[in-house]
Amino acid sequence: MADVNLKINGLPVTVPQGTTILEAANTAGIKIPTLCFLKGINEIGACRVCVVEVKGARSLVASCVYPVNEGMEVFTNTEKVRSSRKTTLELLLSTHDRSCLSCSRSQNCELQALSLEYGIENAGAFDGYKPKFEKDENEYLVRDNNKCILCRRCVAVCKNNQGAGVIGANERGIETNIGCAFDMNLSKVSCIACGQCVAVCPTGALTEKDDTQKVWDALADETKHVVIAPAPSVRVQLGEEFGNPIGTNVEGKMVAAMRRLGFDAVVDVDVAADFTIIEEGTEFINRIKNNGPLPLITSCSPGWVKYCEHYYPEFIPNLSSCKSPQGMYGALMKSYYAEKKGIDPKDIFVASVMPCTAKKFERTREGYSVDGLCDIDAALTTRELAKMIKRAGINFNALPDEEF
Secondary structure (H helix, E strand, C coil): CCEEEEEECCEEEEEECCCEHHHHHHHCCCCCCCCCCECCCECCCCCCCCEEEECCCCCCEECCCCECCCCCEEECCCHHHHHHHHHHHHHHHHCCCCCHHHCCCCCCCHHHHHHHHCCCCCCCCCCCCCCCCCCEECCCEEECHHHCCCCCHHHHHHHHHCCCCCCEEECCHHHCEEECHHHCCHHHCCCCCCCHHHHHCCCCCEEECCCHHHHHHHHHCCCCEEEEEECHHHHHCHHHHHCCCCCCCCHHHHHHHHHHHCCCEECCHHHHHHHHHHHHHHHHHHHHHCCCCCCCECCCCHHHHHHHHHHCHHHHHHECCCCCHHHHHHHHHHHHHHHHHCCCHHHEEEEEEECCCHHHHHCCCCCCEECCEECCCEEEEHHHHHHHHHHCCCCHHHCCCCCC
16 A cells, blocks of 8 residues: 655654544644544544644545545644634533533543643533433443533444444434434343443443442441452453553552452452353253253353344353353352351342443343342442542552452
8 A cells, every 4th residue: 555645733744545634643643632533433523623724625624534645734733723623612512511520420521621621611510501311321321411422432332343233313403312212211222231332432421320339338337248359351451540551450459459448358250250161161061961052152241141132042042051250259159158257148248340331230130149139239340449449548559469
């Protein structure tokens, strides 16, 4: 593929043909702000926050979708560009509930951060805005369209990445809103509870269902023996919340932080994952011996199980009958562990920390309780655990490394 030579803010840049202005700017170390853009998933140039000035062009262009040309001259920070971005942000904010106190993404909201960067006063303060939409809430997710900026990131990731496509744009013009067909609740459609829409939302329009108060209440209850266990991936996710490079393994500090939060036991879901391997292996051998349905497909991921149930029901017989590692951990804590400790299972509160919201849904499924006692009493996301650590005033990065 041929190379293209251009200038960005007077700086010579050479990139492959087909590169967008946004990508070329990143190559040159120049940051262009974006909101709706997700590389390879949502490249629609809808929000207009990424506009730049191109010499000879009749108007500003969206850098995330505009390809470079030989000899092109691009300007990313002119007064015209800055003014346009500020106007765009003001328009987005004019229809956006900006109450910091009610927003779970406060201090971590891309719209808020950009607005402050462009000098828009009170970008995160309550301004008397009256909510237009009611919240759509279930056991794993909260959708508040009063904070939605119609960037369509969630729509793209649901359709293009996850293959579900259960949300989209409803109505038209100023009445446009993101929701399910016929305005149905997410719990009524074939949502797989994966939470990828939450992960890509740039504001607080989509958030995981916050279960931290359940855990705080349990920790404050002297009659409860409170245990917690993180999934393997949490140890390389949590550090990012405290300024560490992405992928840093903070297992030791995570365990130390959990102890300082007051948990009576901090255990490793890896142990339950080993049980899962043994159980699924046993099930596999039994199916071979008894001509059971093959191949055997793991049931470790509740998001995948839900996807299979909704979209490929013909493969349901192939799913393993075993609980996921989270489910086995909860069952073991309220049976084997309770017996060893001499504690009544009803006095044990079991919390988990998981990488996706589907685990919140999973804990409510049939078969994940015995004698009226749930295997898992609260399933937290990595972000919820970080919130608890921060609220407790724990200096995470200064903690010693401790073991499960």
